[in-house]
Amino acid sequence: MADPFAISSTFFEDLIISTVALFVVIDPIGIVPVFMALIQKMERAERASVTKTAIITAAGLLFAFAVAGTQLLSIFGITLSSFMVAGGILLFIVAIELLTHGEWRFGGTSAQGESGVVPLAFPLLAGPGAITAVIISFQTAGLAVTAISILIVIGITYVILKYVGKIYRVLGRRGSIIITRVFAVLIAAIAVQYVVDGVRELFI
Template sequence: MDLDFKQILTASMVLFAVIDIVGSIPIIIDLRRKTGHIQSGKATIIAGVILTVFLFVGQSMLNLIGITVSQFAIAGSFVLFFLALEMILGITFFKEEDEDAMKDASVFPIAFPLVAGPGSLTSILSLRAEFSSENIIVAIFVNMIIMFIVLKASAKIERLLGQNGIRILRKVFGVILLAIAVKIFTTGIRDIFLIPS
């Protein structure tokens, strides 16, 4: 095992910026209101597993089903786009139809695509080209600890900010999430058209 602190720190910072779990607090609070409860441990474990598995089999899996990383990113950007519209306009796209489905908010859309989404998954593939897998795994673990803490503290953060604070944050981060979705979409489109026929 070849652990490199500099690689771990760099990979951790890249994933932290892409995942942006702190910036997702308004979304998390909103989803907790809709579903009544978010299973922090379940969401964290599932997101961590998705990121780790994708590190090793992501490229091969996408190639196997004939999907490029760019196409995968574009598909995920649509999900983020609609989440952002919910936050900005106060409309609802994601409706839970039964009690069992409500429990899955920890999986969708928190674990995927909010945390283990197109941005973080494509970043994982990019990091693998530069850093060793062991260091990336440690970076994933570090980010999952941060994610767990934020999910656990979301209720306290909501009480601290109050209704008006949450409403303002929700609109602001909705616009930011929308911008991220557009960026992922445009980058994916650009990469597709740069691929030789």
């Protein structure tokens, strides 16, 4: 296994792949309707506080799992190939949920009056799919690629959530649903590739 802290010769290619994978899994545009439902009865200051809390918490969780996830693999004697297969299956389940229901239903989505930690930061932003994506990215592409991809996606997500009202008015509920379904297909394709790569390493 390559040193996850090293910068590979395919740095920019890995960065693009990791960033796109994380972006489509988090799907910040797709959660716009859910986010609007959570904040619609809040004052402007409370909305800003919830958004900031959600972004900071999600970023912290993703960084923690990206780094600590490799240690967990070692502790339990799990190979990267096996984890890629398991992660691919999990991502595929997430894709099916997004494709059929438009959101990740497991973990709850009703949190009126609560902070941005649950369910916005987890499981909507730093959910199981995103955690799987950053762990695999850290293992295959290294710390630099993973860290930058997290910062890029979290930064884009912050901008989207900050201007969520304007974006929702432009896209509308139907537009948001269409984008979510398109992202779901991309997630499914990434998931299948994870499984194929993992199986190839295990049996070939």
